[in-house]
Amino acid sequence: MAEKLLIPLYDNDVAPRFDLATEVCIVNIVRRPDGTSRADEKVVVLPEASADELCQLIIADGMDAVICSAIEEEYHQYLTWKKVAVFDNVLGPVDKVLQRFLEGDLESGSTLFPNSND
Amino acid sequence: MESLGTITGLTFEQLNLAPFLDEVPVGLAVLDGNGRVLLVNRAYKTLVGFGTEDVRGLPCLHALRCRFCLQGCRVLKGIREFEPVTRETDIINIDRQRIPIRLTVAPIHDAEGNPSGYLETVQDMRQITELSSQASRAYSLGGLVGNSPEMEKIFQMLPGIARTDSSVLITGETGTGKDVLAEVIHQNSDRANGPFVKVNCGALPETLLESELFGHTKGAFTGAVEDKPGRFRMAHGGTLFLTEIGDLPIPLQVKLLSFLDDKVIYPLGSTSGFHADVRVICATHRNLREMVKEKRFREDLLFRLNVVRFHLPPLRERGEDIGLLVNHFLSTFNERFHKDIKGFSDRAKRRLALYRFPGNVRELRNIIEYAVNFCREHEIRLSHLPEYLADVEAETAIASPAEAEREASGLPAGDTPSTWEGLEKRMIMDALFRAGGRKGRAAEILGWGRSTLWRKMKTHGLSE
Numbered sequence: 001m002a003e004k005l006l007i008p009l010y011d012n013d014v015a016p017r018f019d020l021a022t023e024v025c026i027v028n029i030v031r032r033p034d035g036t037s038r039a040d041e042k043v044v045v046l047p048e049a050s051a052d053e054l055c056q057l058i059i060a061d062g063m064d065a066v067i068c069s070a071i072e073e074e075y076h077q078y079l080t081w082k083k084v085a086v087f088d089n090v091l092g093p094v095d096k097v098l099q100r101f102l103e104g105d106l107e108s109g110s111t112l113f114p115n116s117n118d
Numbered sequence: 119m120e121s122l123g124t125i126t127g128l129t130f131e132q133l134n135l136a137p138f139l140d141e142v143p144v145g146l147a148v149l150d151g152n153g154r155v156l157l158v159n160r161a162y163k164t165l166v167g168f169g170t171e172d173v174r175g176l177p178c179l180h181a182l183r184c185r186f187c188l189q190g191c192r193v194l195k196g197i198r199e200f201e202p203v204t205r206e207t208d209i210i211n212i213d214r215q216r217i218p219i220r221l222t223v224a225p226i227h228d229a230e231g232n233p234s235g236y237l238e239t240v241q242d243m244r245q246i247t248e249l250s251s252q253a254s255r256a257y258s259l260g261g262l263v264g265n266s267p268e269m270e271k272i273f274q275m276l277p278g279i280a281r282t283d284s285s286v287l288i289t290g291e292t293g294t295g296k297d298v299l300a301e302v303i304h305q306n307s308d309r310a311n312g313p314f315v316k317v318n319c320g321a322l323p324e325t326l327l328e329s330e331l332f333g334h335t336k337g338a339f340t341g342a343v344e345d346k347p348g349r350f351r352m353a354h355g356g357t358l359f360l361t362e363i364g365d366l367p368i369p370l371q372v373k374l375l376s377f378l379d380d381k382v383i384y385p386l387g388s389t390s391g392f393h394a395d396v397r398v399i400c401a402t403h404r405n406l407r408e409m410v411k412e413k414r415f416r417e418d419l420l421f422r423l424n425v426v427r428f429h430l431p432p433l434r435e436r437g438e439d440i441g442l443l444v445n446h447f448l449s450t451f452n453e454r455f456h457k458d459i460k461g462f463s464d465r466a467k468r469r470l471a472l473y474r475f476p477g478n479v480r481e482l483r484n485i486i487e488y489a490v491n492f493c494r495e496h497e498i499r500l501s502h503l504p505e506y507l508a509d510v511e512a513e514t515a516i517a518s519p520a521e522a523e524r525e526a527s528g529l530p531a532g533d534t535p536s537t538w539e540g541l542e543k544r545m546i547m548d549a550l551f552r553a554g555g556r557k558g559r560a561a562e563i564l565g566w567g568r569s570t571l572w573r574k575m576k577t578h579g580l581s582e
Contacts, residue, residue: 010179010188013180016179016180016183016187016188017183017185017188017210018210019210020185020188020189069180069183070183070209070210070211070212070214071210071214072210072214072215072216073213073214073215076214088214089167089212091176091180109212111172111173111176113175113176113177113180114175
């Protein structure tokens with residue numbers, strides 16, 4: 001089973017703002033029958049920071065889920081209406097966030113920076 | 119010698135700042151030298167959604183999620199020494215609301231003057247932003263109604279002025295809405311939850327007025343059987359609205375000036391002062407500059423009150439607002455008196471359009487209230503208007519031979535204006551005819567400025 005995941009980037013962290021991100025990490029996840037997963041990542045540089053354009057990219061490329069930090073209600077509703085799972089208010093390095101997602105334990109509101117309680 | 123602002127000893131003790139900072143009504147975040155969050159206060163949590171327990175140790179960028187932080191943050195750029203920076207920007211809180219804020223970032227230095235951290239203040243600007251937006255697109259704000267350039271200017275100014283604590287002077291003829299404007303300023307200020315106390319400075323003799331304003335102690339004069347708080351004290355934390363300020367006696371002008379300077383009032387018979395946290399708004403229909411020349415008003419007080427001045431134009435100068443106000447009051451009184459009046463007959467409209475309303479908006483309001491009261495039909499006709507307006511028709515008949523001539527010339531009988539715009543156009547044409555084509559004279563006849571006449575002629579397609 002394959003999944004496509006998008007994470008707005010700020011350096012190596014989940015970008016603080018969905019609407020202001022200029023880079024995104026697109027992850028193709030293949031879940032193997034033995035329970036393990038393989039994640040193939042690529043970074044895409046966007047022409048400009050735009051929540052509208054980002055939503056179009058997410059829908060056009062068939063993303064299954066979005067992991068982000070701050071996102072406006074308008075865009076959150078749009079994506080969920082389009083059957084995209086949204087994990088918002090997630091703070092932390094992309095590697096840790098992705099690992100948590102693959103483990104099935106990621107929730108909206110998770111904080112995964114070093115020294116955080118999550 | 120210890121320098122001003124430096125506290126020695128205290129910085130070497132364990133400090134629990136949280137209870138203190140939680141009482142500050144503005145969002146605050148204390149950051150370490152690397153821009154990581156040490157502490158945020160209650161107002162910050164209310165606004166942003168994250169408390170100290172959520173973001174301690176995190177880069178502030180990820181706690182506040184502010185536009186400016188992503189685009190221009192000096193802390194992120196590693197700049198340690200800079201003057202406090204203030205920006206209008208926005209955040210998105212954990213409830214997914216985008217909130218306009220005013221952000222200030224300032225370095226914190228230790229006792230030796232070395233940078234040791236940063237202080238962020240975050241002020242919620244939603245109310246101001248909403249007011250500015252409202253004022254820029256609406257013709258109504260609070261109880262004020264208008265769409266003329268003069269009123270639009272007031273609507274533009276009002277949101278910003280309301281949020282300051284400056285004294286305000288409102289001028290304008292009787293009945294132009296000065297009281298309404300004062301209350302709107304109060305309701306849109308930070309003092310909206312405080313009292314709004316109104317005093318008419320022309321209503322009482324000097325001695326009683328002084329007692330009324332500043333209060334008195336028991337025994338201060340014959341009849342002072344108990345302590346009495348003055349209006350200044352009653353307005354503490356709110357707004358004191360002084361109407362007819364031009365009628366304030368000179369000695370009380372001196373006392374008012376003293377209060378405006380130091381915010382302390384001294385009740386009659388008392389030797390101790392009371393610090394009154396009061397914003398003062400004044401209003402007058404008089405020409406205070408002329409009164410200063412005549413030595414009937416103190417120049418220094420005029421300067422002190424004139425920090426911000428609003429001038430409300432007379433209704434006759436608000437052209438297109440008359441129709442707007444008529445409809446507004448018609449709607450108001452329809453609702454109040456449970457009526458269903460649709461509008462005005464052509465003759466009634468004409469009568470109203472020709473009247474100069476010396477009593478301004480208040481008079482117009484009274485006329486509409488009268489008419490709605492007496493009308494038992496779906497349309498207000500001439501007979502429903504106050505009888506004193508009948509003089510207008512008589513004057514028009516005498517002063518408008520042009521109209522009779524036009525009727526005799528065989529103009530289409532059905533060509534009667536049925537809108538306020540049509541009536542106004544007719545007024546302009548009549549005035550131009552009476553003035554022999556001289557626009558200056560026509561403007562005088564209409565009671566307008568030349569620029570107003572020019573603008574309206576252009577609007578109605580009457581320009582040459």
